[in-house]
Amino acid sequence: MESHSHHSGRSSREIFLTKCYRTVFIESRHEKRLPLIQKVPPKLREVETNKDCFDPLVVSIGPYHYGREECHIMEDLKYKRAKRLLSISSRCHDTFEDLYDMVLKVVKENDLRAHYAYNFSDEFDDEQFAAIMFLDGCFILDFICYWLYEDCKEEEEGARERDNSIMRDLFLLENQLPFLVLQELMRKIYIGDIKKRIWIEEEDEEELLWTTREDAQETIIRFINQQIVPHEDILNSDHYSSEQPQPLHLLDCLRTRLEGKYRPPESKREKYQLIRSAKELKAARTVFKSSCEHVLSQISFHSGMIFAECSLPTIVINNSTKSIFLNLAAYEMCPDASLYKVVTSYICLMDDLINDADDVKVLCSEGILLNFLGSNQQLADLFNQMPNQLAPDHSIYSHVKQCMASHYAKKRIRFLNSWASLGVTAASLALILTFIQTFFTIFPTDSFKN
Numbered sequence: 103m104e105s106h107s108h109h110s111g112r113s114s115r116e117i118f119l120t121k122c123y124r125t126v127f128i129e130s131r132h133e134k135r136l137p138l139i140q141k142v143p144p145k146l147r148e149v150e151t152n153k154d155c156f157d158p159l160v161v162s163i164g165p166y167h168y169g170r171e172e173c174h175i176m177e178d179l180k181y182k183r184a185k186r187l188l189s190i191s192s193r194c195h196d197t198f199e200d201l202y203d204m205v206l207k208v209v210k211e212n213d214l215r216a217h218y219a220y221n222f223s224d225e226f227d228d229e230q231f232a233a234i235m236f237l238d239g240c241f242i243l244d245f246i247c248y249w250l251y252e253d254c255k256e257e258e259e260g261a262r263e264r265d266n267s268i269m270r271d272l273f274l275l276e277n278q279l280p281f282l283v284l285q286e287l288m289r290k291i292y293i294g295d296i297k298k299r300i301w302i303e304e305e306d307e308e309e310l311l312w313t314t315r316e317d318a319q320e321t322i323i324r325f326i327n328q329q330i331v332p333h334e335d336i337l338n339s340d341h342y343s344s345e346q347p348q349p350l351h352l353l354d355c356l357r358t359r360l361e362g363k364y365r366p367p368e369s370k371r372e373k374y375q376l377i378r379s380a381k382e383l384k385a386a387r388t389v390f391k392s393s394c395e396h397v398l399s400q401i402s403f404h405s406g407m408i409f410a411e412c413s414l415p416t417i418v419i420n421n422s423t424k425s426i427f428l429n430l431a432a433y434e435m436c437p438d439a440s441l442y443k444v445v446t447s448y449i450c451l452m453d454d455l456i457n458d459a460d461d462v463k464v465l466c467s468e469g470i471l472l473n474f475l476g477s478n479q480q481l482a483d484l485f486n487q488m489p490n491q492l493a494p495d496h497s498i499y500s501h502v503k504q505c506m507a508s509h510y511a512k513k514r515i516r517f518l519n520s521w522a523s524l525g526v527t528a529a530s531l532a533l534i535l536t537f538i539q540t541f542f543t544i545f546p547t548d549s550f551k552n
Contacts, residue, residue, distance in 0.1 A: 158271040205235050388409070
């Protein structure tokens with residue numbers, strides 16, 4: 103009754119037009135664009151084994167988890183890290199106020215608040231939002247520089263565990279900072295001074311400055327590479343060049359590095375292809391080897407007359423791997439992301455190859471998986487749990503899977519044929535022996551003597 107009386111003074115026309123105004127002119131103002139830094143899809147968060155994979159443990163970046171209780175201690179540390187970063191760079195004559203004003207200008211001119219969901223970014227005015235961008239940007243750059251160039255990591259108790267947690271937090275989908283903020287700060291802060299302060303005594307300063315976008319991005323890429331593979335020489339790899347578009351954020355940079363120069367197949371094969379585990383493929387004379395490409399899209403399988411060769415990238419597996427991979431998969435799931443599901447498809451491929459600890463043993467023995475997680479069974483459980491609620495693009499590895507299935511089937515047929523041939527031979531031999539035995543029963547050897 104109350105609802106009826108509430109609308110009794112308003113015509114149906116007024117109610118309709120009011121609803122249209124609210125939807126079209128207010129809500130659509132936010133809905134016409136999707137944020138570049140989106141939230142994790144709910145269906146991934148609802149998976150019980152994923153519950154600890156998407157929220158920061160020690161440091162919040164950006165507005166989504168700002169004020170999170172678990173990250174409170176790190177908020178005070180951000181001021182100290184910003185001060186350390188600026189004090190080390192002797193060529194940076196800008197004050198805190200100067201750099202903050204620069205970030206504020208970048209926020210306004212580029213509408214950086216639109217990078218996030220409006221119901222989160224609208225909680226802050228431009229000045230508050232710029233303060234978050236400034237402190238978080240300085241914190242990230244300080245962490246990257248000291249991670250890359252400090253010879254001896256801080257020795258205080260718990261420092262290593264804290265830094266590993268920070269590393270994990272920097273690659274959460276909801277914990278990203280627009281790359282533009284990092285780029286603008288890097289224009290003012292000089293890596294050369296940081297290097298010399300830490301461990302370089304004399305060096306050509308001009309070669310050490312973040313003078314161009316490529317210099318700054320190269321530092322980020324070097325940082326990214328150390329999280330993927332143990333080889334430092336891959337910095338010169340052509341899988342990530344300055345010709346590529348500027349990344350949106352660190353997670354985007356990592357995903358681009360893992361994807362490499364992927365080109366989708368001309369004809370998409372959407373058919374699901376069942377493949378055997380690593381242990382079964384090895385039994386079918388498949389040799390696994392670590393590829394030198396170190397990108398997830400460059401997986402190959404070549405079948406020869408006797409043996410087959412499967413080439414897979416080397417991946418370091420540790421306590422952060424599950425969180426990082428699932429956040430990459432969540433990023434690929436985002437609406438309007440227009441991303442190839444290379445990481446998602448890789449996760450599902452590894453789930454196919456790994457059923458138990460024996461499969462992990464096969465891949466670890468060839469240097470494909472570097473296990474810093476724990477037991478082989480723990481690693482198997484990790485890959486078996488991750489694909490829950492993930493939908494791979496079956497066309498990405500369709501050729502590889504087809505070759506695997508064909509090779510296994512061919513070896514199985516040969517195996518069965520060999521047993522069939524052996525059976526025929528055994529039966530023939532048994533028949534001959536039976537004939538001989540019958541012959542000598544009818545014609546004993548004594549009859550030949552007579």
